[in-house]
Amino acid sequence: MSRIDITLTVNGEPRELKVEPRDQLADVLRGPLMLTGTHVGCEHGVCGACTIEIDGAPARSCIAHAGSCDGATIRTIEGFGDDEIMRALREAFTREHALQCGYCTPGMLVVGRDVVRRLPDADEARVREEMSGNLCRCTGYRGIVRAIVSVIVARRHARREGACR
C-alpha cells in the first residue's frame, strides 16, 4: 500500500509523518507519536473517548483519516498544559469525582472545555445534552456534569465581577 506524506502541527510542534491510507488519526497519535492519552473505546465514532481538537474544534480521531488531515493543527489531552479552562476543569473533575477508571476522561475534558467556551450560559440540562456524545461506563455522569457546570458558573461570576469593576 502506498504511504501518504502529511504534516501536522501536534500540540504546537510540527510533525512530518508517513501514514497508511487506512490509518486513522487516533492510530497515528497513539502509535508513532506516542500520545496515548487519546483513548479508543469503539473505533466507530460513538463513544467519544478519542475526542481531540482538530483546528480548534472537537473531533473524533478514530474516524478521521490521517491522510486527509494534512496541514491540520491538532491538540490532544497532552497539549493543554497552559490552558486556563482546562486547569479549572481538571480541578473540578477531581473535586466532583468525575472520573473513576479514567478511560473516558481525556475525551470528556476536551469536549467539556469546548462546552465551557461555547456555552457560557449553559445550565445542567444543557450540559447533559452537550455531553451526551461521550460515554462513561463508570461514573453515572453526575460528577462530570457537576464539574463542567461548576466551571461555567465560576466563569460567569468572574465575568460579572469584571463587568462591575
Place this chain on the structure above:
Amino acid sequence: MNAGATGFGVGAALRRKEDARFLIGKGRYVGDITRPGMLEVAFLRSPVAHARLKRLTKPAGHEQQVFTIDDLPEIKTIRANSALPGFRVSEQPVLARGKIRHVGEAIAACIAGSRAEAEDLAGACELDYEMLPAVSDMTRAHLPGTPLLHEDWSMNAFLETHRNDDVSGLDAIAAAKVTRTLRTSRQCMAPLEGRGVLAEWDPRLEQIIVTTSTQMPHVTKSGLADCLGLDEGQVRIISPDVGGGFGYKGILLPEELVLAQLAIRLGRPVRWLEDRFEQLTAGANCREHHYVITAWADEAGRLLGVECDAIVDAGAYSSYPFGACLEAAQVGSILPGPYALPLLRCHTMSACTNKPPILPYRGVARTGVCYAMETTLDALARQLGISAEAIRLANLVRPEAMPYRNLVGKVFDSGDYPEALRRAVAAIDVPSIRARQAKGEAVGFGLATFCEQGAHGTSVYHAWGIPFVPGFEQAFVRLSPDGILEVRVGVHSHGQGMETSLAQVAHTILGVHPDKVRIVLGDTALTPYSTGTWGSRAAVMAGGAVAEACRQLGDRIASIGAGLLQVTRPDVVVADGFVRRIEGEGSVSIADVARTWYRAPQNLPKGVDKGGLEVTAGYRPDPDTGTHSYAAHAVVARVDLETGAVVLEDFVVVEDGGKLINPMIVDGQVLGGLAQGIGTALYEEMPYDGAGQPLAATLADYLLPGSADVPDVRLEHMETPSPWTTFGQKGIGESGAIGPPAAIVNAINDALASIGAEVTDLPATPERVLAAIAAARAGKA
C-alpha cells in the same frame, strides 16, 4: 482508633490520588504499552453459532503467521468445574477444536506487524464448516431432541437446583396470589476499555510476563500456569490501569493463554487488543434470565410463600474461575431478598446455549432476582389494594431482629431496612403524583428494596467448589528509610479509587499522611496473593488486611520509638505520624524510627523485632458469611402513551454501606452502578436471532446510557456499622446496579395501572411499553 480525626483517615471524602495521572492523559492501559519487536494479534472468529469445523485454509505464503489449536497443542482446555451436585463441566478449547459453539468463538490467531495486517490475514483465511442447528432459546435448550452443544452430555444444561418447601396449602389460606412470567435481556458489560493482553517471554527469569486488563491478576496467574503446564514461578501477571471491569475482566481468557503460548513459541512480545465489535459480538455474556414466579400473601401483605422457576442463559462454556452457574444457582438464595419469607420453592436451570459463556456482571444474579421479586410484590400490592410501601414494610426484616438468619441460611449483619424505605418514600412527593394520576397523567411511582451480600469468603465459597476459594486476604506494608509507607495488595483497582481509600486506612492506623502512602497493586511479582477484586470485597477484605498489617507494623514502630525515647513499649502510642509518650513530653517521628532501623541500627533498642519494618498480615472477618449493605430506590417515571418513551423525573437512593471509608468514592460507586442499572432497565439488550446471531454489533445498536439519560440522582446514606468488619465497613460496589430495573419498571407499571398494563420484560423499551399498553387495551376490549 482515630478514624477521620485528622480529615484524611477512614470517613474522609478525600480527593483521589490517582486522578492526577488520568487528568493529564497519563493513565497507562494495556493498549498504551508497546515493546520492541512486538507483534500484533487478530483472532479469526466464528461467523456462525453452531457448526462442525471441517477445515481452515491458511492464506498462501502466510502459513507461519496463522495458529490454530492444532498448532498450539501445549495449551490445555479450560475447565471450570463446580462441586455442586449434578454439574456438567465443559471443556473449552482456547481455539475452536472440531466444533464451533458460539458466534465470535476464536478459531485462529493471526500475527503480523500491525493489527490491520493481522486482520487482513484473518480475513484471508478460508473456513469450511458444516452448520448445525443453533440453540438460542434458553427456555427450550434442555428439551429432548435439541442438538447437544457438548455431545457427551444428556441435555443442554450445566446444572439444575431445587428447593422444595411445601407451598401446596397456600392457595387455601392466601388473600392474594399472583403469577408472573418475566424476562431480562442478554447484556454486554461494556467497560469503555476493552480487554487487552500483551505477553512476553523473559529468557533470563524463564518467565512468561502477561500484561493484561484483569480484575484478578493472581487467579489469572494460577489458571494460566495450570493450562500451560508451567510452574507458578514462571508466570507473572501485570494488570496496569484498567478501564473498567464490572465482572467483564474477572476471567481467565482463552486469549491470554494463546498469547502467552505464542510469546513463548516465537520469543517475541505479542499483543491483542479487543475491539468493540469483538466485544459486542463475542462478549455479550450476562444477565439473561427467565422467571415464572408465584407469590402468596395474607390480607396485610405479609408473604406466605414464593414459588419460582428460573432459567439463566449460561452460554456455551463454563468460564474460569466463576463457572457457569453462579447466577442461576444463586437465584434461590437471593430471592428472599431483605424480607422475612417463610416458604420458598425454587427450581433453577443454567441453560447451555450457543452464546458466549456467562460472566457475573455487577450485581451478579441480584439485578434479575430483585426485578422478579420486586415487580411481583407490586403486583400483589395492587391485587390487595395496599401501597407498595405497605407491602414492603410488612415483610422487611426488622432492625431488632439483626443479626438475622433467613430461611436459606443467609445472615444479615446489621441495619434498619424499613427506615431506608421510609426515608426514600419521604423524599418523594407521592401525593402530588397521585394528584397528577387522577388528572389522567401517565406518571408513576416505583420502589425497590434489596440487600447486597458482599465480601463473603471461605464459608460461602467452599461449597461452590469452583477453581478458587477466597481465604485470608493479605497485605504487605513496609516503612522505607525516608518514612514513606509502601502498601502492597493483591486486589486490583480499576476505578474504585483504592490508591486513595487504602491510603486512608493506613493513615487511620499509623497517622502517616496519605501523600506519603504508596499503594502498589496489579502485579503478581510485587503483591501478596489475592483472589482479586470482585463480589464487593475489596473495601472489607483489603481494607481489613491493610489495617491489620499497619497495626502490626505500628507495634514494631512503637517498640523502636519507645527505645529511642528511653521508655518502654507500654509508655507510648503511635499517632499522627509520631511515636509519643502517653504521659509526659517526648516524641519521635515515624520517619526517625525508619531512619534508625535502616541507617543507624547501632541505636536500636535491645530485643528489637528482627522482622524490621516490613510486615505481611492476613485478615478475614469472623464470621465471613459476608456483609449486607442494603438500599431503597424510589423512582418517578413518566410514560408517553403515544410513543412508549419513559422519562425518569426523579430518582432517590437511600443506601447503607456501613461505615464509609471514603464517602465520595462510595457515592461514585453507587451512581456508576445506578447508570448501569438504568441501562438494564431501559436500553441495553443484545438480541440474538434464531440462528444464534447477535444483532447489535456497534454502540449505535447496543445502547449505553448517556449523560442525558441519567437523572441527577439524589443519594442519602445511613451508616450502620457491620459488627464483623474492621471499621464497620460493608461491601457496596455492586448495589447501585441492582435496584433500578425493579424500581423503574414498578414506576412504569404504576403509571400504566389505570390502563391495566404491565411491562414484564427488560429492557422496557418503547416497543415493549407500547406492546404492554396494546395488550391491556385488547384484553379489555
